[in-house]
Each structure stands twice: as C-alpha cells, then as structure tokens.
Amino acid sequence: MRALIVDHTEPSGLRLGVAPEPTPAPGEVLVKVGAFALNNGDLATANGLDDGRVPGSEAAGHVVEAAADGSGPAVGTPVTTFGVGGAWAEYRAVSVDLLGTTPEAADLAAISTVPVAASSALRALRRSGPTLGRRVLITGATGGVGRYAIQLARMGGALPVAVTRYPAQFADELRGLGADAVVADPADHPGTVHTVIDTVGGRLLVRAFDRLENGGVLIALGHLATEEEAFPPGALMAGPGRDRTIVSFHQFDGTPLGPDFTWLSEQLTSGALLPSINWRGSWHHVHDAITALRGGTLHGKAVIDVA
Known part of the structure; x- marks a missing residue:
C-alpha cells in the first residue's frame, strides 16, 4: 500500500x-x-x-x-x-x-x-467543570485545538477569550467561531477568567494563570513554547480569594473515546462545529x-x- x-x-x-x-x-x-x-x-x-x-x-x-x-x-x-x-x-x-x-x-x-484536536478541546473543557456563563481563556486560539475549544466553550454557554499573537489578523474569524474577546496576551484581558485552556505553555501559561479568579482552573493541554514555565515567588501560594488550580491533561483519562468521536463527528456533519x-x-x-x-x-x- x-x-x-x-x-x-x-x-x-x-x-x-x-x-x-x-x-x-x-x-x-x-x-x-x-x-x-x-x-x-x-x-x-x-x-x-x-x-x-x-x-x-x-x-x-x-x-x-x-x-x-x-x-x-x-x-x-x-x-x-x-x-x-x-x-x-x-x-x-x-x-x-x-x-x-x-x-x-x-x-x-x-x-x-476529530481524534486529536476536537477531542482534546472537548475533554479539556470537561476537566474545568461547568462553563455556563463563565469566561474561558484559550491560548493558541488560531490552532486546531484552540479553534475547537472556542466553539465548544461557546456551545457550553461560556464567554471565550481567544489569545493569539495576531489579533488584528484573526479577530473577525475567531469572533465568528464564538470568541467573546480576542487579545494578544492574557495580560491584555482586563478581567479575570474561570478557566484557562492553555495549548502553548512557557511564559504564556504563567501570565494566563495570573488571570484566574478564585476557584479557577488552568488546563495545561499543550506545550509549543521552547522556554520553561517560571513562576515568580509566591505566585502559587493560596490564600483568601486566591485558590486556583493547575491541571495536567492527557487524552487517555480512562473514559471511552468512541462516544466522543461519534458525537463530535455528528456536530461537524450538521454544521454545528466547523x-x-x-x-x-x-x-x-x-x-x-x-x-x-x-x-x-x-x-x-x-x-x-x-x-
């Protein structure tokens, strides 16, 4: 063959x-x-x-x-x-x-x-808990996983915040997929978010973690960056109003993949997902x-x- x-x-x-x-x-x-x-x-x-x-x-x-x-x-x-x-x-x-x-x-x-990009986005969002009415910040938003994460977060009732190095170039497209806001860096978003879906790693992950609200969670899904994640002293210390979580991610979480693949395929075929x-x-x-x-x-x- x-x-x-x-x-x-x-x-x-x-x-x-x-x-x-x-x-x-x-x-x-x-x-x-x-x-x-x-x-x-x-x-x-x-x-x-x-x-x-x-x-x-x-x-x-x-x-x-x-x-x-x-x-x-x-x-x-x-x-x-x-x-x-x-x-x-x-x-x-x-x-x-x-x-x-x-x-x-x-x-x-x-x-x-479906199997990598769409499924990873779906399962990462599930790890964060309910998204209805919450802000979800997505780094690497123009990538395959990021684009699916925007759409699925919006389907789940979230307000997606897309992070891309090229906001002027991709703002209209990402908003068309469901992004509520498009920024060049997590620090550019004026408020806090409940969830971060990070596909980049490195210093971007550190800055995205800083935007989490109390009880928020960062899902470390990918690592395209070449530098390490170096947090400033005290950044990971909990305290009143600063109870935040970083969760590592792997697609094989013990639940069957087939039903997710089938559902995502149906959403794509119906046009609910792009x-x-x-x-x-x-x-x-x-x-x-x-x-x-x-x-x-x-x-x-x-x-x-x-x-």
Missing part, C-alpha cells in the same frame, strides 16, 4: 512510498483511509522513528474488514480513528475502542480532525503542509486527502 513513511534523508523527514498492508488483530478493524490530519505532535514523533515506519495518529475512512471477534462496526461504516502510528497510509488497522462512527454524509477530511481546515491537498504535496506547520505559518488544521 502507499503510505507516508519516515525517511530521514528527506528535508521533511518523510516521503511517499510503499509499506506492508496491516493485518488487524481480532479486536481491530481494517479501515481504508480517505483522509488524515497532520499535527505537530505526530511530526515530532516521526523524527524519532526509524526509516520505513508509518507515523500518524488520526485518520478517517471506511471499514473494509470487520473485527474478527464480532466487535465494532460493520464493513462499509464510515469511521474516524485514533492510534499510535499508522494513520498516514491507504489502510490502517485500529482497535474498535479507538474509533467512532460518523454520519454517511460526513466529509472525511473534516472528520479526520473544522477550520486551512490547508487541504494531496499527499503528493504534503511537504508544503509540513513546512507551514513547522514554520508556524499554518493556523488551523492541515488535512491530506488520500486519492
């Missing part, structure tokens, strides 16, 4: 080549991939893999071989899938616990953005998307259509 395989002699570290078609285990289905999404985490992981390996965690397609143990969806079912590697190929074998079904009318490119795909093309041009992602010039999601 065709696949994007690791090749450290290439400038991008990847090339379009041939890999063995996977053989599913009894609790796995074989999926013919229609589209897969790129993200910085997968690109970083690929750097550490041996040549010839197939990276990638999220892909959408149709089941072409049902699970031998009788679990999971039937042949022909459209699904979105998650796993450690193997997504950037024509076929992938995936556990029935790591997929969600999607509506027949779904755009597979949009659905391929995927914010800012680069979409053939895997023959994947190096353009990789260059943009690594250079920080691609805001939103990059999706590959598997011809």
Whole structure:
C-alpha cells in the first residue's frame, strides 16, 4: 500500500512510498483511509522513528474488514480513528475502542480532525467543570485545538477569550467561531477568567494563570513554547480569594473515546462545529503542509486527502 513513511534523508523527514498492508488483530478493524490530519505532535514523533515506519495518529475512512471477534462496526461504516502510528497510509488497522462512527454524509477530511484536536478541546473543557456563563481563556486560539475549544466553550454557554499573537489578523474569524474577546496576551484581558485552556505553555501559561479568579482552573493541554514555565515567588501560594488550580491533561483519562468521536463527528456533519481546515491537498504535496506547520505559518488544521 502507499503510505507516508519516515525517511530521514528527506528535508521533511518523510516521503511517499510503499509499506506492508496491516493485518488487524481480532479486536481491530481494517479501515481504508480517505483522509488524515497532520499535527505537530505526530511530526515530532516521526523524527524519532526509524526509516520505513508509518507515523500518524488520526485518520478517517471506511471499514473494509470487520473485527474478527464480532466487535465494532460493520464493513462499509464510515469511521474516524485514533492510534499510535499508522494513520498516514491507504489502510490502517485500529482497535474498535479507538474509533467512532460518523454520519454517511460526513466529509472525511473534516472528520479526520476529530481524534486529536476536537477531542482534546472537548475533554479539556470537561476537566474545568461547568462553563455556563463563565469566561474561558484559550491560548493558541488560531490552532486546531484552540479553534475547537472556542466553539465548544461557546456551545457550553461560556464567554471565550481567544489569545493569539495576531489579533488584528484573526479577530473577525475567531469572533465568528464564538470568541467573546480576542487579545494578544492574557495580560491584555482586563478581567479575570474561570478557566484557562492553555495549548502553548512557557511564559504564556504563567501570565494566563495570573488571570484566574478564585476557584479557577488552568488546563495545561499543550506545550509549543521552547522556554520553561517560571513562576515568580509566591505566585502559587493560596490564600483568601486566591485558590486556583493547575491541571495536567492527557487524552487517555480512562473514559471511552468512541462516544466522543461519534458525537463530535455528528456536530461537524450538521454544521454545528466547523473544522477550520486551512490547508487541504494531496499527499503528493504534503511537504508544503509540513513546512507551514513547522514554520508556524499554518493556523488551523492541515488535512491530506488520500486519492
């Protein structure tokens, strides 16, 4: 089968080549991939893999071989899938616990953005507790996770505050997704917030923590920054009116992923959520998307259509 395989002699570290078609285990289905999404985490992981390996965690397609143990969806079912590697190929074998079904009318490119970006945003917001009527500050707001977090926070009744280095460029777009305010830095927001969804880390996380109100929570979801999180003396001390929490985040929190994947796919297909795909093309041009992602010039999601 065709696949994007690791090749450290290439400038991008990847090339379009041939890999063995996977053989599913009894609790796995074989999926013919229609589209897969790129993200910085997968690109970083690929750097550490041996040549010839197939990276990638999220892909959408149709089941072409049902699970031998009788679990999971039937042949022909459209699904979105998650796993450690193997997504950037024509076929992938995936556990029935790591997929969600999607509506027949779904755009597979949009659905391929669910497992990492949309699911992370959804689960991070759940960690913060009820959001109705509360302000939720989201750093890295123009990224894939950030854009979903804005929309989901607004759906949950929150007032999202979007933080981006380019407020003038993206203010209208982010407000269109549901942002109540758009600022360049957490310190620019005049009030406090109940929740911070941080996808950047570093000094930005520290400044975002300073905006939390009493009882507020910061969800440390990602770390794109190159510097450490250095808090000033006393910043983490609790006291009257200063009871705040930092929560680390991991997508595998013990609850099933499939139902979330299915619900998010339904929201995308109905138009209640927008995927914010800012680069979409053939895997023959994947190096353009990789260059943009690594250079920080691609805001939103990059999706590959598997011809």
